[in-house]
Amino acid sequence: MEEGISTEEKILKAAEEVFIRDGYDGSRMQDIADVAGINKALLHYYFRSKDKLFEKVFDAKIQGFFPQVDEVFNQDILFIDKIYFFIEGYIELLRKNPYLPLFVLNTVNSKDKSEFIKKLPIQLSRKVAESYQTDLKKGRVRMLNPAQFIISLMGMCIFPFLAKPILLDMFQADNVTFDALMQDRIQELKTYIKLILQP
Amino acid sequence: MEEGISTEEKILKAAEEVFIRDGYDGSRMQDIADVAGINKALLHYYFRSKDKLFEKVFDAKIQGFFPQVDEVFNQDILFIDKIYFFIEGYIELLRKNPYLPLFVLNTVNSKDKSEFIKKLPIQLSRKVAESYQTDLKKGRVRMLNPAQFIISLMGMCIFPFLAKPILLDMFQADNVTFDALMQDRIQELKTYIKLILQP
DNA sequence: CTTAGATTTAACCAGATGGTTAAACTTTTT
DNA sequence: AAAAAGTTTAACCATCTGGTTAAATCTAAG
Known part of the structure; x- marks a missing residue:
């Protein structure tokens, strides 16, 4: 110390x-x-x-569990680019704080701390939905359910960090290769998002 | 009792x-x-x-965390159809056992129970990868990283159950609407998978 | 330097915890 | 029916746990 x-x-x-x-x-x-x-x-x-x-x-x-979305979503850029920036930022953040998701999820799932849920700075869903609607009206993105999309996006970013021990075993990986996998994952997720979003 | x-x-x-x-x-x-x-x-x-x-x-x-993949992946059907069956089966299973993911992830992440990881019946990655390669060779699916794909698939299935309290708050939902959202999610995920996989 | 306030220490506390013990009780076997 | 085996009970145990207390020590103010 x-x-x-x-x-x-x-x-x-x-x-x-x-x-x-x-x-x-x-x-x-x-x-x-x-x-x-x-x-x-x-x-x-x-x-x-x-x-x-x-x-x-x-x-x-907790402030770190949902990265500041304002900077990203207030920009006057394409929705898909906003999602790309979100992915980059979030995965980088999770790589630096790999234990954060489990910490937060345990807390909000625990019965005597469920009121902590109120502490989460949750603007993400609104920001994403608004931004999505804008681009939908301009024909830039496919029609889909914003809530489901957000859940999927977060799931794809967060899950590997939660399941790291399982994935290490599953893919015969070590910490170095896992981190490389997470680095590569940014591009991979961008590919998925592009395929899902393009009209 | x-x-x-x-x-x-x-x-x-x-x-x-x-x-x-x-x-x-x-x-x-x-x-x-x-x-x-x-x-x-x-x-x-x-x-x-x-x-x-x-x-x-x-x-x-633990037997329930990875559903029996043999039945699904040994079938002589399209890879994409196998993934569809997997999604249906897994989300149904998770709807019946919503607390299972957190239970398992906590266990494998805890420092004095990490050897429990060996108990996981993990054939999923191999089965998926083999099946994927077969269809890739036949031009039925797009080229992508199987490991990343599996992680994403599992993340999109499992994450909402882990983050349920957050999502309830985020989307002003209750248990009934959440369950409906999970029900709807099956089709939504199939749509994503189709978009991601089709060549 | 002295006093007051702030910080730190070591010992203590009541209750909780996983586990043990021996006796009582129930079921099975001879 | 009696003995043996299996099950259950209530009390007990050593240790742990979050928290308290009062004295000692340190720092700041006058």
Whole structure:
């Protein structure tokens, strides 16, 4: 654990690591303290409870689950190009935060944290749908169900990171080849999207 | 809890419910005993430990994560039709077992159960790839990366069930409309697959 | 320098947890 | 019917867990 950062920050970094690795139920306050290199009582001094600490970590990480769509979708460009940019951005983001999807999905699926769903900055569906309708009217894209399209797009981006251990086994891959696969996947998904969208 | 079934079966049913609902770390042996309507000591009498009980449940459920692909892929039909059958079968299966994906993915991603990956009956990738090559040679399908295709196919089938709470919020849906969306999704995915595969 | 406020420490706490034990009870076998 | 085997129970156990407490230590302010 590095010098020069506050105890609060040490705790947040350690908590993030442990919560992501072990999940909420599997995480121990003593483990977080050990990783942070501090006395366990400080966790309560600074954050009051395990719940609140988790919430703080979740709040910090959640902003990354849905990348800022404004920059992409407010541009005056073709819908399909917006989707390309989205794919590039999202897969890059997931490559840097490969454990994020499972962390978020576990949280929103857990029964005592389902209200955390309200914390998700979900503008994606609206932005995509509006942008899609614009291009549909101009005959630039095929008619399809925007909701289903968004689900598919997200599924194709996110799923491999969730299923990484399975895919490593399935394709006799290691971390290096998996990452290359994810790199290649950007182009692959663009191809699919083009085939699906072009009228 | 029903009459006429053995204590062992009672425990397995209850354990399945609780492990799926709360995850391994979040599950308590007393909870499982309560759901089963038995004394907690019986869990150890019949299954020796929480670990072993979990493994038994996992073994039972895992067979369903990858549906039997033999029936579908051994048929002498077009590759694309095989994929259609796969989609129908898999989405139906997931609609009946909506919590299964998260259960499995959590298990294979957890650090002390990663060896469970070996229990997955993974013939899917090989079957799909072989079948795809056959049709490729006959010019029935477009050239693409089979691994990426499989990942996408599975992602589009599985992801919505993992992200259900998010999607409910995102699309202002409830359980009924979500299920209808999953029903409709079969046709939608077939459309995508057709567009992607046709030469 | 002293005081006040902030931070940290080590010990402690009540309840929870997976698991154990021995006795009681039930079913099967002889 | 009695004995043996199998099942169940209630109590118990050592350890773990999130959290608390009061004293010690550190830092900032006057």
